Amino acid sequence: VVLIERFPLPRGCNRSFCRLLIDLGWSYPELPPQDWYISRGLRKKGRKLSHYYEDGFGDKEFCKDGFAWVSFHIRGWKPNPYSMTKGDNLLTAADAFYDALKTM
Numbered sequence: 001v002v003l004i005e006r007f008p009l010p011r012g013c014n015r016s017f018c019r020l021l022i023d024l025g026w027s028y029p030e031l032p033p034q035d036w037y038i039s040r041g042l043r044k045k046g047r048k049l050s051h052y053y054e055d056g057f058g059d060k061e062f063c064k065d066g067f068a069w070v071s072f073h074i075r076g077w078k079p080n081p082y083s084m085t086k087g088d089n090l091l092t093a094a095d096a097f098y099d100a101l102k103t104m
Helices: 060-066 090-103
Strands: 002-008 017-023 033-040 067-070
Touching: 002 090, 017 060, 017 090, 033 060, 060 067
Parallel strands: none
Antiparallel strands: 002 017, 017 033, 033 067
């Protein structure tokens, strides 16, 4: 797992930053990160985000530690083991997650 203590949030959220925990899964970097967790209590324009589950959506591992699970899945993952700038990696995954938060 990777923990980002101050992940920036898009406009309209009830705070500027949150804690972001990324469960990379056993197959990273061949496959994209598997599960995304952010701080509980996040709202956007006064409402709960779509695909954001404070109750953990069943058995999601880190929800018992105070995180909410976000249903976010990366498709078209193309890592490049020979170049950090010419393939998907943790930075491109975090950027995609930020963009997804804009529309939730």
